[in-house]
Structure formats: C-alpha cells, structure tokens
Amino acid sequence: MKDKIQVLDIPFPNTEDLERAVLADAVCAPELLGDTIPVIHPDFFTTEARRQMWACVVDYFNRGKGTDLPTIGPTL
Numbered sequence: 001m002k003d004k005i006q007v008l009d010i011p012f013p014n015t016e017d018l019e020r021a022v023l024a025d026a027v028c029a030p031e032l033l034g035d036t037i038p039v040i041h042p043d044f045f046t047t048e049a050r051r052q053m054w055a056c057v058v059d060y061f062n063r064g065k066g067t068d069l070p071t072i073g074p075t076l
Contacts, residue, residue: 037061040054053072056076
C-alpha cells in the first residue's frame with residue numbers, strides 16, 4: 001500500500017511574488033482563510049518575516065479577530 005502524500009511532500013516554488021500574493025489574499029479576503037489555513041504551511045514561506053506574518057494572520061483568524069492590516073499591523 002502506498003503512503004499518503006502529505007502537503008509538505010509537494011515541492012513549493014520559492015518565489016517571493018507567490019508568497020506575497022498568498023499573504024495579500026489572506027489579508028484582503030479573510031473569508032477564505034478557513035479553506036486556506038489547512039493547506040498553507042508556514043514552512044512554505046522562504047523568509048522568517050513572511051512566516052511570522054502568516055502565523056499572525058492565522059492566530060488572529062483563529063481568535064475571531066480581523067486580519068486586515070490596521071488590525072494585525074501593530075503585532076507585526
């Protein structure tokens with residue numbers, strides 16, 4: 001029997017533009033985060049700053065807070 005493929009087993013392209021687009025979409029369309037959070041892993045981001053931004057967005061979403069820039073900005 002074949003092992004299940006995990007999300008982290010799939011190569012993720014190391015592109016700043018893609019990472020920035022994911023973060024921008026998370027901030028601009030927070031209603032989609034419930035579908036996005038399970039498939040985006042912090043290790044997909046190539047810089048610590050973008051990993052921290054993703055963690056902040058996820059944390060705010062999980063606590064039911066807004067994820068817009070004025071809300072998360074002070075934390076970042």
